[in-house]
Amino acid sequence: MTQTGLFSLKMKGAAMPKNRKLFAACAAFLLLAQLMCIFPAAVFADGEAAPAYSAEAMCDISLYPGQSHRITGVPADSQFFSSDRMVAEVSADGTVTAKTAGRTFITVCSGGTVVSRLSVYVKQKVLYINLSEDSTTLMYNKTYQISAKARPLSAADTSLVYTSSNPSVATVSQNGVVRAVGEGTAVITVAAADGCGAKAQFTVTAVTTRVYLNTYYVPIKQGSKFRIRSSVSTIYGGIWVKYSSSDPSVATVSSDGCVTAIAPGTAEIYATSSDGRSTRTLTVHCDSAITAQGIDISRYNGDISVSDWKKVMADGYDYVIMRAGYGREVEQMDVKFEQNYKNAREAGIDIGVYHYSYAKTTAQAEKEAEVMLQWLAGKELDYPIYYDVEDDSQSILGTLFLSSIIEAYCSKLEAAGYEVEIYSSAYLLQNYMYRSVLDKRGVWMAHIETDDPHSLYTGEYTMWQFCHKGRVSGLEGDVDLNVCYKTYE
Structure with missing residues (x-):
């Protein structure tokens, strides 16, 4: 070291490096670093020990x-x-x-x-709070768990603080559990505990009476009926549901909730509690493009007699798609299929069938087709065979393999003279099946609780399953409801 405490740029007896520019640059960096105290090296005279800090x-x-x-x-x-x-x-x-x-x-x-x-x-502060939902309606004394996450995940403190704007209506715990304790509206503020200002708001409407409906949108054929399944929850006694129509020229509704489509158009059906505290709305769209109204059933719908089928038809339903079976073994035929076919045929309602698939290879799909041919022996159909491709184990196969499975099944039955279409959810149809495979056949799309059937699947479809909780005369429990946009010969 020199008397100035700086490193000597030329050491005695040492030759300068050939690359003078590189040497000079390195030396300059060391000098600048020491002067700015970036390195914890102290300035001291020759022979002195460097002052230490612990x-x-x-x-x-x-x-x-x-x-x-x-x-x-x-x-x-x-x-x-x-x-x-x-x-x-x-x-x-x-x-x-x-x-x-x-x-x-x-x-x-x-x-x-x-x-x-x-x-x-x-520290990384919380930038925003993500809520899975921003509002709910709660019956008196019921609870709701707010799902809130502080973001980004790298934030130093992701804990949250919950407060209610109106604790007499709704309280909230520090775990985000809301309880309705009155009637009215309260805003739950979810704030980041780090104090940096990130917050979100969740609105709670607390009620003492609430009406529930089985669905909120119904596409319907002119002349057909739809039976509303409603219920009312209340802390009071003697409360029932009253019905009314915004436009009786389009759709009427009886006192027991039976909607009849009168003419093309859209009408709102109001279901109101008799105490006036709660009203729910059902939108009825009478669509002239609908060619037929139908249901689909399986063994889970129980025994259905000939007279039951006639009640179904009296409600305006034109066809039934019944499950023939599932899988690729003859023994997997639906236990009610023979009875359902016999009684429905005698009643005079049009019939189609569906086959729930588990196939994961084209060979298994062909085997399923062979089994379907055995199940249908001696039977006539008015509607197609629908290949039901919706099992969770199939979606993981990917688009190429799933589409090849569909092609294998359909081709074998088409070669035997049957018309085959594909049933699946709107999501699977859009994301896991080649459009070319679907477009050359019809599509029966399942898309529940929506007034926009194209919101997930953008392709064409011949039939739409719009409700899983239908109420149909002659049948017990929930029934799947469908509308068809094609006429089958």
Whole structure:
């Protein structure tokens, strides 16, 4: 070392490197680093020991972006340097201001000597709060768990604080559990516990009477009927549901909730509790493009007699798609298939069948087709065979394999003279099946609780399953409801 405490750029007896520019650059960097106290090396005379500072001389500072902290307990002539000014800056008076999440070091120098080095950790603050839903309606004394997540995941403190604007209507625990304790509206504020200002709001409507419907949108053929399944929950006694139509020229509704489509158009059916505290709305769309109204059934719908089928037809339903079976074994025929076919045929309702598939290879699909041919022996159909492709184990196969399975099944039955279409959910149709395979056949699409059947599947379809909780005369329990847009010969 020299008397100035700086490294000598030329050592006695040592030749200068050939690459002078590189040597000079390295030397300049070392010089600048020491002058700015980036390295914790002190300036001292030849032969003197470097002054040491221990871990006790260092401390950690934790800040959020925008927060400041002033360094104290250092000499008055101290100079301050930040190793990363993008993370935190330090002013001449020792005030550290956090900028962005990360870590930096503040070096304190006095009289050319490093006197301290501090670690500054700038914590990631919560930027926003994600709610899975932003509102709910709660019956008196019922609870609801708010699903809220602080984001980003890298935030230092992701805990949340919940408060209610009206605790006499709805209370909230610090776990986000809301309880309706009155009647009215309350806003639940979900705030980040780090105090940086991120928050979200959740609206709770607390009620003492509430009407429930089995569906909220019904496409219907002119002349057909739809029976509303409603219920009412209340803390009061003697409450029932009353019905009314916004446009009786389009659709009427009876006192027991039977809707009749009169003419093409759209009407709102109002289901109101007799105490007037709750009203739900059912939209009825009488569509002239609908050629037939139908249901689909399986063994889960129980025994259905000839007289039951005639009641189904009296409600305006023109056809039934019944499950023939599932899988690729003859023994997997639906236990009610023979009875359902016999009684429905005698009653005079049009019949189609569906086959629930488990196939994961084209060979298995062909085997399923062979089994269907055995199930249908001696039977006539008015509607197609529908290949039901919706099992969870099939979606993981990917578009190519799933489409090839569909092609294998359909081709074998088509070769035997049957018309075959594909049944699946709108999501699977859109994302897991080649449009070319679907377009050359019809599609029976399942898309429940929507007034926009094209919101998931953008292709063409011949039949739409729009409700899983239908109420049909002659049948017990929930019934799947469908509308058809094609005429079958």
